Amino acid sequence: MLDLQVVSVDTLSDKYVLIKLTYGHPLPSMVPGQFVEVLIDNGAQTFLRRPISINNVDIEKNQLWLLVAMVGDGTRHLARLKAGDSLNCVLPLGNGFTFPDTVMQAAERRFLLVGGGVGVAPLLYFGKELHDMGCVPSFLLGARTAKDLLLVREFMRYGNVYLTTEDGSGGEKGFVTDHSILKSERFDQISTCGPLPMMKAVARYAAKVNTYCEASLENMMACGLGACLCCVEKTKMGNVCVCKEGPVFDVNKLLWL
Amino acid sequence: MARLNVNIQNLELKNPVMTASGTFGYGLEFADFIHLEDLGGIIVKGTTLHPREGNDYPRMVETASGMLNCVGLQNKGVDYFCKHIYPEIKSIDTNMIVNVSGSTLEDYAECAARINELDKIPAIELNISCPNVRQGGMAFGVTCEGAASVVKAVRAKYNKTLIVKLSPNVTNIADIACAVEAEGADSVSLINTLMGMAIDIEKRKPILSIGTGGLSGPAVKPVALRMVWQVAKAVKIPVVGLGGICTAQDAIEFLMAGATAIEIGTANFLDPAVTIKVRDGINDWLDRHGCQSVQEIIGAIS
Incomplete structure (x- = not known):
């Protein structure tokens, strides 16, 4: 859990913002496909953390990018962040996409x-x-x-x-x-x-x-740590947590096809 | 530094802060954030005799200052717990307590009996109050007779510390507490979640897969606090308080209302290190007020 600092919030359209964050120390290593759980403001309507995909990591600038669609009170709150603001994040969470072996x-x-x-x-x-x-x-x-x-x-x-x-x-x-x-x-x-x-x-x-x-997948989550069992997806191995076993799944393990 | 240790009958807690079942996994999920041994106890995920897949997704929805869940006791069953999870958690140096649930008296008793065999599990929390399973669960917890019958059946097979987790979805929770005390419960913990619902007005249907779910988080705290106060006055056994505790101030309110220990649940999702902050905050308050021991504030309201 880190208090990251907002570098910039770029408005991409009336619906999307790109938030660039940094930290006083080197960011932890993160793999593509992982996500962060951001604390909004503990407000009555924006109480739980929001899971947001890692959009990009710029190691040279020590920056983490989050691409956010403004869909509810929580994401709109994020869009109102200003450079210098602090954003509490639990990161990185989940697995990641499959890379080539060599x-x-x-x-x-x-x-x-x-x-x-x-x-x-x-x-x-x-x-x-x-x-x-x-x-x-x-x-x-x-x-x-x-x-x-x-x-x-x-x-x-x-x-x-x-x-x-x-x-x-x-x-x-x-x-x-x-x-x-x-x-x-x-x-x-x-x-x-x-x-x-x-x-x-x-x-x-x-x-x-x-x-x-x-x-x-982006099933609704509470803890993000595999503890509450809220974000489960039905798979061939039974109900599994998207936050911990995922969010990336081989579709053949899901019950989609 | 005030003394923080408390006792639930024979069970010694190094401090009154425990984690609520279903919000803290098996503890290991939070090992990156806190030293687990700094807790008074960890109450692990609800365990049943047979494996349960739980309810369909969606299982949670955020509501004002809280959340509803209908997980439905997903777990791999007590045999899996004993064989695969217990070896992983038995060396954690705090009270590892298993929350036990079931659909029949026999299931409850058999599950408790299996856990009774595990050296490093000094207590169970008997869940007679889960609102999210069709059979059993809360059905036992909403009548004095039902609650008494489960405790009697389990007490016959279980000889360590027995905490009974009570449902708030009843007319008079103190009556239920007295009924389980009479059957030999060592302690009661309360409250489990309050039954609620939320509706998607565009789809004109409930958001949760089974229609209803249990409400937790700060939204329920005043109700929980009132119930803890009522129960603490009605029983002689120690009371464990929970329901929306997020801060040391919240915890101290429960202690003053008569709780010997407290559990933190939903707040773990907001801050995975909240438990230790609450413990430290209790200590700071005691120091500021010249208290030598946390015992001085338990039931301290006049």
Whole structure:
């Protein structure tokens, strides 16, 4: 549990902010796919911590990025933070996405990272780390409208970016699973994060083309430590905590397909 | 430095701060945040004779100054506990207490009997008050006869410290406390969660999978405090107080209302190190007020 300091809060649109945090000492090591539990303000309506994906870690600047969609009182409170404010975080929590076993494998392995809406958040850090291993990941990012496509320029630094929007205002029109890249290319691993129906559709696509697929879930949590058993997902091993056994799961272990 | 040790009958606690079942896992989940041996006791996750998958998701929802849960006693059963979890926790140098639940009198008694065999488990907390399981659970805890029958059945098979966790979802909690005291309970702990619900108005349906859940957190504290005060006046056995405790001030209120020890639950989710802060805060208060021992404030309200 650390009191991090807010470096900046960048407004990405009327719905999203990017919060950059730092700390007086080196941040603990964090792997892509992990999350932090942030304390809002102990207010009556914003009492429990909020789990937020690790969007990026900048080791040189000792910064942690959180991409936040303003959906309720808690996230709106986060959006009002100012540079210099303190944010209490329990971190890092959960497992992470699957990396290639070796650098040699990384160069050959074709990764497709599929994100929807604010669910693109953990894929940036994952893509960056893959890129640093010598891999060129493909990012397939979807949103309702072009305004909801987040951090596209950041993603372009680390791999190939393919976009879809539901209204056609950016990239190809339709859902991520409608994108032409899925017809023209094959991948060795698909990692996805976003709305549940999207992730299930991605999992069905992956099953059809016989490709390993993992998904990052965001079930409602209380403790984040595997203690309260609130955030469970039904799996082939029974009910397991998304916060501790996940948030990233091999979709074949879930009961989706 | 005031003396913080208290006794629940034969059970010695180095301080009055324990953790509430279901909010602290088996303790190990919090080992990165506190020294577990600094606690007065750790009450581990509810354990039943047979494994239970618990209720479907969603199992929790935040409400004003609190949360509702309907976990439904998910656990791998007492045999798994004895074989796989007990060896991991038995060396933790504090009172490791198992919360025991069941659906039938026989299940309760058999589960308690298995735990009775474990050297390093000096006490159980008998859960006759879980609002989230269909059979048993709270059903036993809402009548004097039901509560007495479980305690009698368990007492026959269990000879260490027996704490009985009471439901607040009753007309007169002091009557239930007296009924379990008469059957040989060493202590009562209260309150378990208050039954409540929350509705998703867009979907026009309850948010929790089973419709209702147990309310915990600061929202319930005044109710819990009042019940602890009523029960402490009605029984001779020590009372363990819980319900929304987040700070040392909250804990001291419970002690003054008559609790010998307290449990911290939901607050562990906000601050995984809260228990030690509460312990230190009690000590500071005692020092500031020239008290030699925490015993001086137990039941101190006039």
